[in-house]
Amino acid sequence: MTTTGEERMAARGGPWWWARWRSAVLDVGLAVASAVECAFEGVRFARDAGIPVAAGVVFGALAGSALLVRRQWPIAVVLVSIAITPAQMGYLMGIVGLYTLAASELPRRIIASLAGMSLVGMLIVMFVRVRQDMDKGSWDLGDWFVPFAAITTAIGMTAPPLLLGLYVGARRRLMESLRERADSLERELQLLAERAEERAEWARNEERTRIAREMHDVVAHRVSLMVVHAAALQAVARKDPEKAVKNAALVGDMGRQALTELREMLGVLRSGDGGARRAEQAVPLVAVGVAAAVAASKAVDEGEGPCLEELEELVGQSAAAGMVVDLSVEGDVRSYAAEVEQTAYRVVQEALTNVHKHAAGAKTYVRLAHRVSEIAMQVENEPPPEVASASSARLPSGGNGLVGMKERVTALGGVFVSGPTDAGGFRVSAVIPAA
Structure with missing residues (x-):
């Protein structure tokens, strides 16, 4: 049995906007890791900006904790990561935020715009950082290395989470579509089963009516004539013995004809019951009534009448x-x-x-x-x-x-x-x- 969308919504057991506690624990863990990372990176930012180290640490921890709301507001998380990129912090938040944004149901143009902003911001920051390191003499490489390192790092930090998020989002939508189709098919099958049961009941009622009609036609006429002849036999038994004998013979002939027709009818019913038993072993219960009715009707139609x-x-x-x-x-x-x-x-x-x-x-x-x-x-x-x-x-x-x-x-x-x-x-x- 599949689970419908309403049942899945009713099965949500997580706090706030989380569907499950497992998702809440994962997001809290990522937010803590991002806050710790940004807090350490906030030390360098505070020294470069000339502000107290404690202020840099607090700023980094607050900015990194924004990852906690990534499922509810992925755009806000990406914008925060883009905003703190010049401070050279929030790399984990940027990767996870881009992945969450790409896997969401947001329009593609919004995802592409924010991904482009993140790529450009990372490219500029890495270009400046690498150039500063080379000017300090930390690295002794050619001028080609600066754009190469900036482009490689920017693409490496942006493309993989973006592509992975797009794949997961497409797969999630596909699974949701398959679930909806399965739910729809299940409802259609249930409806077909109900209709088949109704048709089977209708067929059984029709066959009962037909059998009753056949039995009535076979018995009523013969027996009525037998009653009439019996009454006549009773009236003339003493006055006209020859006529009484003739009427008695007629009663006997009609009785034999009625028995013959009854045997034919019972034979049809027996063959129909056998066909119904075979059908019951071969097909589901909802089709037994239809199979028995069709078999009995065919037998009656093909029999001598x-x-x-x-x-x-x-x-x-x-x-x-x-x-x-x-x-x-x-x-x-x-x-x-x-x-x-x-x-x-x-x-x-x-x-x-x-x-x-x-x-x-x-x-x-x-x-x-x-x-x-x-x-x-x-x-x-x-x-x-x-x-x-x-x-x-x-x-x-x-x-x-x-x-x-x-x-x-x-x-x-x-x-x-x-x-x-x-x-x-x-x-x-x-x-x-x-x-």
Whole structure:
């Protein structure tokens, strides 16, 4: 985990302007060393200037102690070092001050100006000093040595700390930039992880809804017909044994069909669970829900499902249960994508199931229209007889049939409309794009 800028500011534990106690101890040590140096050099300055030695020592100690504020005011430290350069003191303060100035965040023109002033001041002072020493006869060298010594000393006292400070400052800014980028990347990764978790939860909810819809379509219609046939079987068992046997056979056939479809659905769920377990071992937790949903959806789409060719059989089953159903097909019959045919079949199936539940005995019209770029279907029933409607109240309803039909149709870009008719019946209409 990286440390953000706010956390670094909160972690400052040093006194005053120092970020750490270690930095404060270092600056205090440098200030003491600079004060001692300037105090010793102040003795010579006092003798040359004709002032008391104690005054020179105090002046040197005070000037050298300015190094204590080098981090807070580097410009002031450099200016003090330039000011005491003619007194031939403050060499340590000049070196450390230039380094601190170059490593700071100040504009380059200010750094260049102060470095140039320090170089020129050192050059003049060294030129005068070397010339004085040669005039005293301390050195017996040619005239070329004076400018050579002055230039070499001035560059040697100015260039190395300046270049080192520029390098350290650039490296420090680079590290700060890298920290900020790392913080930004960490925040983006955290945001992506949260979004991935949200998408995974959404995918899990969608898959639960899809499974519930499939189970409802598989079970509700078959069981509703079985209940209707069972009621008819109970009514005619003693009066018409042959019809009772026929109704019992129909109940058995529908029960076997329901079990077959349930086995197919459970097989899809098992394969989806296996894929989810494999995905859980191979990918992070936030992707398991998406992987499981995709695997289950792919398995359902590739599995064998109902198609429009089975629509007549579906209507025949409702007719065998005592419903008067009128099926009409318009347009040129053709095949569609598997998901389009399954959706159209499920809409008709669920609409017929609702008629069995809520309008038993009502005459029902099923219309299917093959158009150029779409397929339309409509299931409309007349008002149910009073006796039949009373008996149909025994069939429970979860209230999810119309919701499931609308979800299926709108998922394919279609339009779904349902509601009561003026005559007292109920109408379900859907239009699904062919592509």
